[in-house]
Amino acid sequence: MILEVLKTLFTPMNFLFLNVGLFSGIIVGALPGLTGTMCIALLLPLTYGMNSITSMLLLLGVYCGGIFGGSITAILINTPGTPASAATALDGYAMAKKGQAGRALHTALSASIVGGLFSTFVLLVAAPAIASFALKFGPVEYFALGVFGLTIISSVGGDSILKGLMMGMAGLFVSTIGLDPIDGIPRFSGNITELLGGIKIIPALIGLFAITEILNKGRNIFNTSETPIQIEGKTKTRFIDVLKYKMVLLKSSILGVFIGAVPGTGAAIASFLAYNEAKRTSKTPEEFGRGSEEAVVASEAANNAVTGATLIPLLTLGIPGDTNTAVLIGALTMQGIIPGPQLFVEQRSWVYAIMFGLILVNLFMYVQGKFLIKSFINVTKVPSNVMIPVLIVLCVIGAYAVNNNTFDALLMIIFGIFGYLMLKLKFPLTPMVIAIVLGPMVESNMRRALILSKGSWSIFVTRPISCVFLIIAVLMLFLPLIKKYLIRS
Amino acid sequence: MKKLVSILLVLTMVIALAGCSSTKEKEPSTQTTEQAKETETVKSLDFPKNPITIICPWAAGGSSDSMVRAIAEIGKEYFGVAVNVVNKDGAGGTIATTEFKNTKADGYTICLEAVGVFTTQPFMREVQYSMDDFKPVIGLTTEPIIMVAGKQSGITSIDDMKALGRSISYGFSGTGSLPQLAQEKFFQDSGLEAEGVPFEGSAPTLTALLGSHIDIGAAHPGEILQYVESGDLIPIGVFSQERDSREAFKNIPTFKELGYDIDMSVWKFLIIPKDVPDEVSAYLTETMGKIIADEKFIEFANNSNLMITPYTPEEVIQKVADEAAVNKELLAK
16 A cells, blocks of 8 residues: 555655645745745645645645744744744744854754654554544633643743733733624724724734834944844754754654644644743753744744644544644545545545655755755845835735735734833733733633533533643742742742 | 934834735736737627626635635636635624725625625624625525534434433534524524534534534534534534435435424625626626536535525525524524
């Protein structure tokens, strides 16, 4: 059977479209606001006449490429191309500012490949088992997972935990704007129709990261004595180099696979969880946020480990794990292929062809990534008075393109100005981003759980998975304090 | 001071750019005009000369989106100009519909609608549009709503629900959606104790059903087909006047047969602003009719388990009015 699978896989057409997909994925992912999901939807009509394996490889290329591509701009200009790279921006950009942009990019690429291959391996050997575990996640469990995720705020909040928590609250507030998820009642939307749909993560993200950074840089734009960032002499890094972070790679990949396999979560959550875990166990946690290579490895391995894992519920149950895979299901339906329990039994060799195809996607991503990094690195040489106008144009286009709406571009600017003010007051921005990502998941699932339990809160501790997550969440919050106390006494 | 000036400069630039992109969008590009003239043959009507845009009020990748993209792909042969798809997601389609009211009434911009935008949303909160602001072009597709039970719930029929002796949980996609209203009406009429749980989309609803987090759910045939075949979900009934005649669904009874007269299904149609000239709207209705009768569209509809229902503009207006009356009463409770 393996021979048959390989025969259907190794055709020139497959290789061509896989690489077309990867290339467009990386470029689109790198542009702020434009995500792989959009690119997949745009390429969808192209796949009508294609063989189903070729079209899947094209779209998987876009998917994986998009997640890696987001990190390029996250590292080079502190503007995560997609939400999945928000955690990478924290230390990747700090590395770039130290002149280690090349090193950061190569590290990110290698870690992405490790994460991607790890998840493909898990997909190959354990998909059905993991899928049935993922089904155990109902409203109660999602709520607990979300609360656990929110505890990260305490560790990315910078010097003042209090300021971090305040920004987290601000983010949660932002996530409540719009129609409430259960009763459909408008909240805090005034009479603005556009606000009814809620505040989308991408305009908020571009505003808080990119526009804030632009405003900050804009202050020195006429300062001609500004010394350009010196690029470190040795930017060549080998794949082997990343393997010295064995434990970080392994833990982040496992976290990524776990988050990816649970439908409705997403790569952004995975990378923040991995970042947090790496920081917790690091020998040099004080380096995190100041350009730690370990941090880049953690978040990149995790967000790419999500790619293979989202295919677990997709191929075994027919359930999309995130928006990207939802579009993939659409593409398959047009081909007359319905992913799900039947598919695994009836078309085994097709399923395996897709899984092996994902390995190829990851291998080619390394080749293309190496090549593209060389050209992208030149971005750091562009002086800021040229860079800033170009960036503003890209950001506005990106925010507009999310929903073809100028209102989102306006929102982005508001977030940017807010972010700039907060930066000046030394409030950290990342907690707000995490809260905007997790807020809707926590709120809607808490309310769903309470409908099911008829208002009884005990449901959150009587369900085992939920109970475990909540205990870990409490420990994560208080362990640092307890540790400090113990050391003092 | 210098700093302040530079910040202001940056801001004005940003605002100017945002302004530019909005005006640009409204000017139809003229790239394909020539191509259009070539294909223009006997038609006396000088339409279309520019690319046509179809607005999809739901996100890229969903079932509505893939249908619009199929129409756009087939449509460019029939119209002789490019057909673009623009997604404007949010608030159950109401954001895009509100905005569409003010679109230039030249027939170059068409909007997809699902019936709920006019028959449920207006009764849940104030909206800034009504059917009078628009002209229907044509009805497109209809999807029945089927009630299913999870395998582990032990429910296979309405009698099982009555014998269960506990409150039943039912899931659906989105607050105020037709799958919600249909189930709510069923539980009201049957007097069974039940609580509804809204999810964000059909996929999360079905996931919760497969994981036994809820007992019952309602969804469209294409969404449940494979789970019914694998035995993971058990069909209870379909909320339509007649059974779905397709092989896989023909054994599922209607709720009318089961003693509950509930008739709800999701159907989609196209609209244009009401001031579009009659010749143009007649031309659009005719051409769209040809597009959805094209064998490529029929194949798409079969693969996605959609029934093609090409209602005339008058039928669309009538059906919307009838269904709105029923839902208004239901939502007022």
